Amino acid sequence: MRYHLGNRNFLKSLLAAAITIALASFRAFYLVRGAWSPHAQQKSPRYKGIVSRQLLETTPDDNANANTTLTSRQLRKGITPNNAQDTYTNSSSDSNDNEREYTAVARETLTINTFTNFQPPSDASFGLNTLDNGLFLADGITARIVAISGHKVPYHTDGGTFSTTPFHARPDGATIVPDPRPSNPGGYIYVSNSEVPHHNGGVGALTFTAQGQILDYRRVLTGSTMNCNGGKTWFGAWISCEEDFDEENGNCWQVDPTGVRVPPAQPITLGSDGGVFEAFAYDIRNPSKPRFYITEDTSWGPLRRFTPDAPDFNKPWEVLLGPGQTEYLLLNPADGTFFWTTDKNVAGQNARAFYPNSEGIDVSGNMLFFVSKVRHTVFELDLDAATYVQKSTLGGLFEGQPDILRNLLDDNNGDNTLLLFTEDGGDRAGIHARDSDGNFYVLCESNLFQPETTGIAITPDGTRIYFAYQNDGILYELRRNDNQSFRVAALNLKTHPAEMTDAERRKRHRRYS
Known part of the structure; x- marks a missing residue:
C-alpha cells in the first residue's frame, strides 16, 4: 500500500522537524538526568535526582536580601522554591571565631526525594x-x-x-x-x-x-x-x-x-x-x-x-x-x-x-x-x-x-x-x-x-x-x-x-x- 506524501521537499522538511524535536527531547532529558565532567571541578556539578547547586563562599552580610530562610517543615518535605538560597552556617568550636556561611543557590526546580512517611525509629535511643x-x-x-x-x-x-x-x-x-x-x-x-x-x-x-x-x-x-x-x-x-x-x-x-x-x-x-x-x-x-x-x-x-x-x-x-x-x-x-x-x-x-x-x-x-x-x-x-x-x-x-x-x-x-x-x-x-x-x-x-x-x-x-x-x-x-x-x-x-x-x-x- 502506498501513501502520498507530496513532493520531496515536504518529506525533507518533515524529517528535519523530527530530528529537531528528537534533539530537543534528548537535551531536556540530559539536563534533567544530569551529567558531570571531572575536568571542571570548580563548576557546579549536576547529579541525577537532585538539583544542580552553585555553592558560593560568602560572609553573613553578603546577599542578605536574597536569602530565603527555609522552615523545618519545608526541609522535612524537601520543599525549596526556585532560585531560593539555603544558608549553611559553618561554625567553629570556638565561640569567638567568626562564622562563615556557604550559600547554596538552587538554579533549577528541585527534584529532591522526600520522606513520605518519615518517623524516627521507635527502637532507637535517640529521636x-x-x-x-x-x-x-x-x-x-x-x-x-x-x-x-x-x-x-x-x-x-x-x-x-x-x-x-x-x-x-x-x-x-x-x-x-x-x-x-x-x-x-x-x-x-x-x-x-x-x-x-x-x-x-x-x-x-x-x-x-x-x-x-x-x-x-x-x-x-x-x-x-x-x-x-x-x-x-x-x-x-x-x-x-x-x-x-x-x-x-x-x-x-x-x-x-x-x-x-x-x-x-x-x-x-x-x-x-x-x-x-x-x-x-x-x-x-x-x-x-x-x-x-x-x-x-x-x-x-x-x-x-x-x-x-x-x-x-x-x-x-x-x-x-x-x-x-x-x-x-x-x-x-x-x-x-x-x-x-x-x-x-x-x-x-x-x-x-x-x-x-x-x-x-x-x-x-x-x-x-x-x-x-x-x-x-x-x-x-x-x-x-x-x-x-x-x-x-x-x-x-x-x-x-x-x-x-x-x-x-x-x-x-x-x-x-x-x-x-x-x-x-x-x-x-x-x-x-x-x-x-x-x-x-x-x-x-x-x-x-x-x-x-x-x-x-x-x-x-x-x-x-x-x-x-x-x-x-x-x-x-x-x-x-x-x-x-x-x-x-x-x-x-x-x-x-x-x-x-x-x-x-x-x-x-x-x-x-
Whole structure:
C-alpha cells in the first residue's frame, strides 16, 4: 500500500522537524538526568535526582536580601522554591571565631526525594528531633559543613582565608590519622579519596587542630583513577585503592597524609598486577611475618594476601614497597576451611563461585571480615585456624549478627560501645550504629541529598565524627553538644547494593568522564 506524501521537499522538511524535536527531547532529558565532567571541578556539578547547586563562599552580610530562610517543615518535605538560597552556617568550636556561611543557590526546580512517611525509629535511643544544616539529628548532636566539592575550604582564621585548592569531587573512603608534626600538637588529618575516573581522581587531606579548627587542605595524590576505599596503616599512611572498572588496571597507593614525603604517594607491591580494588587491611600480630590484604570488586576478583620478604619495622614506609609474595584466597565450602594459592586464575574461579565482588574488609585480632555484595554475605575468617563461616547481610550488614559486633567492639575497641556504619539507598541515608547486643541507633539522616554516605571517620578522642554525602560532595562534622566522646568505633566493611552488573557499573562510571 502506498501513501502520498507530496513532493520531496515536504518529506525533507518533515524529517528535519523530527530530528529537531528528537534533539530537543534528548537535551531536556540530559539536563534533567544530569551529567558531570571531572575536568571542571570548580563548576557546579549536576547529579541525577537532585538539583544542580552553585555553592558560593560568602560572609553573613553578603546577599542578605536574597536569602530565603527555609522552615523545618519545608526541609522535612524537601520543599525549596526556585532560585531560593539555603544558608549553611559553618561554625567553629570556638565561640569567638567568626562564622562563615556557604550559600547554596538552587538554579533549577528541585527534584529532591522526600520522606513520605518519615518517623524516627521507635527502637532507637535517640529521636531525630533536631534539624541542622540539612540533617535530621539525634538529640544532643550538632552538625557543621566542613567542605563542599569544587569550592575552596574556609580556614578558621581571622583573615577569612581559604585553601588554594578546591575540595575534591565525589569524596569516598576516608580515615583520620594523628598529625605527626610538632607544630600541630594533638592535631589530626582527615584523608579522603576522590572517586573520579580517567586519572582525575586522587586523595585530599584536611588538617585540623586538636580543637577541630581547619588549618590546611591539599591534594596529596592526583592523577589516579576511581579512588574508592582503602585502609590505614599502623605507621600513619593511607592506602588508597583504585576501582578502575574501565581499564581493570588499578593500583593501591601508599599516601602520606601530610604531603611532606617525597614523593607523597607511591604504588605498593600488593595489587601491582592491576585490578578493580576496593579496601585494604593488615595483620601485624607477628612482626616478622606481617600480612596485608586487599579486596577486588569484580566477579572474578580474589581476595589477595601479601607477605613482604624482609620487613623492617624500623622503616615502615618501605615495608609495602619492597618484594614479597602475593597469594589468593581459596574457600572450601565443603568443610568450611580456606587456604591460599599463588594461582590467580584458579583463585579467580573460586571467587566467582563463592565470594564475587568483595568490598569492605577489616581485621580484628585473629579474625578477618570481608563482604561479598553479590552474595549478600559477610565472611568471617579465623586466620589462625584457617576456618570460616558466612552469614547473610540481606537484613542489613549487622542485622541479627550481634556476635560480629561483640567480636569487634569488646575485643578490639576497649570501652567503645557503638559501632558506626553507613548504608546506601533509600531516603534514610545517614550514620547508623549498633551496639554489642545488636540494638539499632540513628545519629543522623537526610532527605536532601543523594543516598550514599561515605568517608566515615572518628577523631582519636572520639569527640568528632566526619562523613560525606558523596554525589553532593558535602563533608560534615558531627559533635555532641556536651563535647564528650561519642564512644563509638567505625568498621571498614561498607558494601554497596548489588543490583548492577559489572558491565552496567562500567557504563555508569564512563558517564562521569
